[in-house]
Amino acid sequence: MMTLPDLTVLRPGSVAEAVEALRANPGARVLAGGTDIVPNLKYGMYDTRHLVALRGLSSELRYVREHQSGELRLGAMCSIDELGRSELVKARVPALADACRQIAGPQLRRMGTLGGNLCLDTRCVYVNQSHFWRSALGYCLKKDGTVCHVVAGGKRCVAAASNDTAPVLLALDASVKTISPRGERTIALHEFYVADGLHNTVLAPDELLTEVRIPAAAARRRQAFAKLRMRAAIDFPALNLAVALELDGHSVKSVSLAVSALAARPALIKGLQDLHGHAADAIFAEELGRRAHKQCKPLTNIGIDPGWRRDVLPVLVRRTVLRAIG
Amino acid sequence: MRPSVFIRLLVNGEEHALAVPAQRTLLEALRYDLGLTGSKQGCDKGDCGACTVLARERAGEGRGEAILSCITLAQDAQDLAITTIEGLAGPQGLDPVQRAFADCGALQCGFCQPGMMLSARALLDDNPKPTLPQIQEALSGNLCRCTGYTKIYEAVQVAAGLRAPAQRAPVQSERAAPSDSKAQTVKEIVP
Known part of the structure; x- marks a missing residue:
């Protein structure tokens, strides 16, 4: 049995009130579905005294809309479950619906939100543990300590980004809309994540992610998502990846490949431009797997053999690319 | 412990007014404030499903969807109608x-x-x-x-009425085959 620390819970009724609550209470954290932050609070991972609970924002931030530009706009309070079932999401971004259906288990998908998944805290086998467990190890960079147990001598936390929606949205060039006391801004997802396990997004403490925007072009791209995990439910990814392809007849017009559950930032595989014009075939799929293998180095931050995860990555990439090509 | 907050919970059709610490989870409120210990405290961090309850918006109909009470704040459950295992059986008896x-x-x-x-x-x-x-x-x-x-x-x-319970006859304990009788005879060891 693990109890929550002493907290004050603020329950704003609108986005404006929520942003004001975050501004007025420095160090306050956001509670949406609670599937990530509540266990982490029970583990004593945060020193926060205030929670800003967003349930009251459901009517404002729970929608799946097609903008007149063709852009798909998803409210940050949409549950993972409803996105996995949404006909519009399935038709326009099938890889996102697929990723949503593979997140955690049924109860967690109903509670968890899209905004929460994108802002999921990074995870590490050395930190997502009880306070007693962490104290016995002398703590770590992520919380209360000065050493990294994953990278010897490491000065920067490498806890893993474990969001399953992030690779899909990255591969599809999505962006997020945020609101803070300084106003609104739109951030391209490839600029949203930073390589720092302590806080792996560019969100300011008083900034709220309110919407995800997926460009109209996403619907024209062949796409697929894959997740590696030990059990078919509940588990966080041991690896996840998404590929998006634009085909011109049988040749590849453009390709992007995102891989995550490695370190703090989901990785977009670089230098794929020279593959544009390549035939969309098994050789192409094999080559993408080779490049992902070269650029991705799984770490011991996830308690599953990193050597095996690295070996299995090109296989997973090849299968996923072939599935996307269809 | 911090001052209590006053909350209202609708559990199994009954309205309860409670004073609880702000960080009380719904599971803790059910088990320790309302004495409804049917919902179990297993992992207490949203993995195992032992604390599952059904929840819907108060204005809604039916029993709603399965959620995890161990990672739901009691304060945040005030807008919900909760069904626990204690509320599953109806006037006609067991569900x-x-x-x-x-x-x-x-x-x-x-x-x-x-x-x-x-x-x-x-x-x-x-x-x-x-x-x-x-x-x-x-x-x-x-x-x-x-x-x-x-x-x-x-x-x-x-x-769901899709099948009848499987008939499982009690398993017979095996009888030794006649040919085994010799092998099973224990020879007395003469010192």
Whole structure:
């Protein structure tokens, strides 16, 4: 049995009130579905005294809309479950619906939100543990300590980004809309994540992610998502990846490949431009797997053999690319 | 402990007014403030499903969807109508899911059973004739360390009227074959 620390819970009724609550209470954290932050609070991972609970924002931030530009706009309070079932999401971004259906288990998908998944805290086998467990190890960079147990001598936390929606949205060039006391801004997802396990997004403490925007072009791209995990439910990814392809007849017009559950930032595989014009075939799929293998180095931050995860990555990439090509 | 907050919870059709610490989880409120100990405290961090309850918006209909009470704040559950295992049986007696679990022997230690039955109830409310993969998917957030799930899936099918409980004759203990009789004779050891 693990109890929550002493907290004050603020329950704003609108986005404006929520942003004001975050501004007025420095160090306050956001509670949406609670599937990530509540266990982490029970583990004593945060020193926060205030929670800003967003349930009251459901009517404002729970929608799946097609903008007149063709852009798909998803409210940050949409549950993972409803996105996995949404006909519009399935038709326009099938890889996102697929990723949503593979997140955690049924109860967690109903509670968890899209905004929460994108802002999921990074995870590490050395930190997502009880306070007693962490104290016995002398703590770590992520919380209360000065050493990294994953990278010897490491000065920067490498806890893993474990969001399953992030690779899909990255591969599809999505962006997020945020609101803070300084106003609104739109951030391209490839600029949203930073390589720092302590806080792996560019969100300011008083900034709220309110919407995800997926460009109209996403619907024209062949796409697929894959997740590696030990059990078919509940588990966080041991690896996840998404590929998006634009085909011109049988040749590849453009390709992007995102891989995550490695370190703090989901990785977009670089230098794929020279593959544009390549035939969309098994050789192409094999080559993408080779490049992902070269650029991705799984770490011991996830308690599953990193050597095996690295070996299995090109296989997973090849299968996923072939599935996307269809 | 910090000053209490006053909350109202609607549980099994009954309204409760409670003074609880702000960080009280719904599960703690159910078990320790309302004495409804049917919802179990397993992992207490949203993995195992033992704390599953059904929830819907107060204005809604039906029993709602399965959620995890151990990671829901009691304060945040005030807008919900909650059904726990104590509220599953109706005036006519046990819910068909409860009856089927008993008839199929779909339990061993019983710890996962309240959550398992509520997840099954939510599934059948939504989809009265589920396929086996749909049952497996709906119960994939409820861990059972005893049964191996076979009889649990069977019970959900029985509750849905898709089959009868399997007849399992008691297993006969094996008789030794006649040819074995010699081998089984223990020779007396003469010192």
